Amino acid sequence: MTKPDFIYAPSLKKEFRCKVPLPDTRQLFVVNGTVQGGGAPLDIRIGEGERMERMLQIIDVRDSGRSNELSYCENFNFGKGALGRIVKCSHTFSLDSFRTKEKVTISLGEDSDVEFIVMQNEHNGAEHDTSYEIKLESGARLNMVFLSLHGGVVRNNVKVSLCGPHADCNLSGLYLTDGEQLMDYSVDLVHEVPECRSAQMFKGVLDDRGVAHFNGLIKVVPDAQKTEAFQANHNLLLSDSSRAYSKPQLEIYADDVKCSHGATVGRLNEDELFYMRTRGIPVREARLLQQMAFANEVLEKISSRELRERMASLTEKRLRGEFAHCRNCSRNCC
Amino acid sequence: MDAMLKITDLHASVGEKEILKGINLEIRPGEVHAIMGPNGSGKSTLSAVLAGKETFTVTSGEILFEGRDLLAMSPEERSWAGVFLGFQYPVEIPGVSNVNFIKAAVAEHRAQRGLPALSAAEFLKQMREKMAYVEMDSSFSSRGVNVGFSGGEKKRNEIFQMAMLDPKLAILDETDSGLDVDALRIVATGVNRMKRPDNAAIVITHYQRLLDYIIPDVIHVLYKGRIIMTAGKELALEIEKKGYDWIINDKA
Numbered sequence A: 001m002t003k004p005d006f007i008y009a010p011s012l013k014k015e016f017r018c019k020v021p022l023p024d025t026r027q028l029f030v031v032n033g034t035v036q037g038g039g040a041p042l043d044i045r046i047g048e049g050e051r052m053e054r055m056l057q058i059i060d061v062r063d064s065g066r067s068n069e070l071s072y073c074e075n076f077n078f079g080k081g082a083l084g085r086i087v088k089c090s091h092t093f094s095l096d097s098f099r100t101k102e103k104v105t106i107s108l109g110e111d112s113d114v115e116f117i118v119m120q121n122e123h124n125g126a127e128h129d130t131s132y133e134i135k136l137e138s139g140a141r142l143n144m145v146f147l148s149l150h151g152g153v154v155r156n157n158v159k160v161s162l163c164g165p166h167a168d169c170n171l172s173g174l175y176l177t178d179g180e181q182l183m184d185y186s187v188d189l190v191h192e193v194p195e196c197r198s199a200q201m202f203k204g205v206l207d208d209r210g211v212a213h214f215n216g217l218i219k220v221v222p223d224a225q226k227t228e229a230f231q232a233n234h235n236l237l238l239s240d241s242s243r244a245y246s247k248p249q250l251e252i253y254a255d256d257v258k259c260s261h262g263a264t265v266g267r268l269n270e271d272e273l274f275y276m277r278t279r280g281i282p283v284r285e286a287r288l289l290q291q292m293a294f295a296n297e298v299l300e301k302i303s304s305r306e307l308r309e310r311m312a313s314l315t316e317k318r319l320r321g322e323f324a325h326c327r328n329c330s331r332n333c334c
Numbered sequence B: 001m002d003a004m005l006k007i008t009d010l011h012a013s014v015g016e017k018e019i020l021k022g023i024n025l026e027i028r029p030g031e032v033h034a035i036m037g038p039n040g041s042g043k044s045t046l047s048a049v050l051a052g053k054e055t056f057t058v059t060s061g062e063i064l065f066e067g068r069d070l071l072a073m074s075p076e077e078r079s080w081a082g083v084f085l086g087f088q089y090p091v092e093i094p095g096v097s098n099v100n101f102i103k104a105a106v107a108e109h110r111a112q113r114g115l116p117a118l119s120a121a122e123f124l125k126q127m128r129e130k131m132a133y134v135e136m137d138s139s140f141s142s143r144g145v146n147v148g149f150s151g152g153e154k155k156r157n158e159i160f161q162m163a164m165l166d167p168k169l170a171i172l173d174e175t176d177s178g179l180d181v182d183a184l185r186i187v188a189t190g191v192n193r194m195k196r197p198d199n200a201a202i203v204i205t206h207y208q209r210l211l212d213y214i215i216p217d218v219i220h221v222l223y224k225g226r227i228i229m230t231a232g233k234e235l236a237l238e239i240e241k242k243g244y245d246w247i248i249n250d251k252a
């Protein structure tokens, strides 16, 4: 199994400038933990009570000249009471066709508090399939935000298990498609024990012949009383040939629970559009304001202001149809 | 003086249904025209057609604004040219803040006039000044456009936007409806402060009381898609007392 390149950008939290250049050879930088090199999976452990003061950025890069099929694993382990901040970016640097299969496990110990941002920005030739296995022990809090900005085929399979009481899991996602792109999200979230909370908010903006799937299962086992579980999936179609398929599912075997889900597929509101135009905002800008308003509900889940603004600007560029890369990051990739 | 707005034999429909059935109207700079008329007579339709709403199809007639063919222009071009519509039902735009909205609009107006963008400080200064016109609290800036605003707050926001954009022709569609006495005075004062010899207004209303504050040069009565009477400002009082029947019956 080959692995992609990883960079740790220590100054990310401050200015988002990578001071560490992309290494020629694979190099791993670690914060408060250990990394096993060689052919083993990337293994990041944040020990008991350790607090990551700065955000750890991991950039998975696929360049030309590598094997076009690639599989790798990344494991994140947060000890009891640990504080974790991770940003994981995936990019392709060439128009070649790539297939990437990725397995990510995230395990949150008791009372740990983790924010995990996934940003995917790849070329149309890229097919990227990731399965996430996420486990939360009692009192653990996870805030996970997926931003699928670009990519030929993007599949995210997210399995979450809430296995200790008072675990709290927020999952949000924004996916943008145009051309022939396909984005496929599948969330399978299980409340294994009582008194946990989960909230999901997934939104898509689909243009051209873009297609998106959202399959979201919330399962509440018989003993998991006092569960609170919410799920929302909203899609905005910008063209006649774009398609959104949404399949929310609730399987609830406990009786004392609060659960809800909702899914919508809609278009830009014409009355809003007209109102903005009468104020002199050109139709293109007005549409963009509406799309950003729609996307913001997901973007605002990112708690760091700098990162949120960075991601919002990438999203806006993407929606304008401009090449979306951030300045100031290494190799202009993110 | 040449007319600022000249509407000639304007017909407009929704689908098969004709709503405006031959409107003629001329407004010169400095004038204020009131339009009254029973519910459903076509007042909002006329203002929407002037602002460029595509729901309505203009089947015949002409609208000239400062000599330019208004019907050939997009809604944003009309705004740049100086036409402003204060909506009867202002639209809520969740997720777009009031300040970003008006900032985008002002920036576009300036760019269209070849003016440099305002500095952040200058923009905020103007914004504060114009919000004060309508006694709007600064906490409204960060809220979504009209989202959760009360009826009266929405109308004040319309006048605030008008003040920021400084139009040549303001069309105020029932800006007075839903306002309490104080709000009515505030909105009317806001409108009056902007009155100049080189701009004009169309004020659509059901009530004489607004016209106590904003004094019109003429009042038109619109009925079933036609202007059936044009008179001086005294007409409002008469309508208040006697309703529209006498005018309608007189025409029939």
Ligand SMILES: Nc1ncnc2c1ncn2[C@@H]1O[C@H](COP(=O)(O)OP(=O)(O)OP(=O)(O)O)[C@@H](O)[C@H]1O
Binding pocket: B014, B017, B019, B037, B038, B039, B040, B041, B042, B043, B044, B045, B046, B055, B088
């Ligand atoms: N989109 C539409 N589809 C069908 N009919 C419409 C549409 N818009 C307006 N109408 C009809 O056109 C007529 C005129 O409506 P309009 O809103 O212009 O009246 P108004 O004079 O502004 O009334 P009000 O005093 O109640 O505000 C009404 O009969 C209304 O039902």
Ligand SMILES: [Mg+2]
Binding pocket: B043, B044, B045, B088, B173, B174
């Ligand atoms: Mg009306």
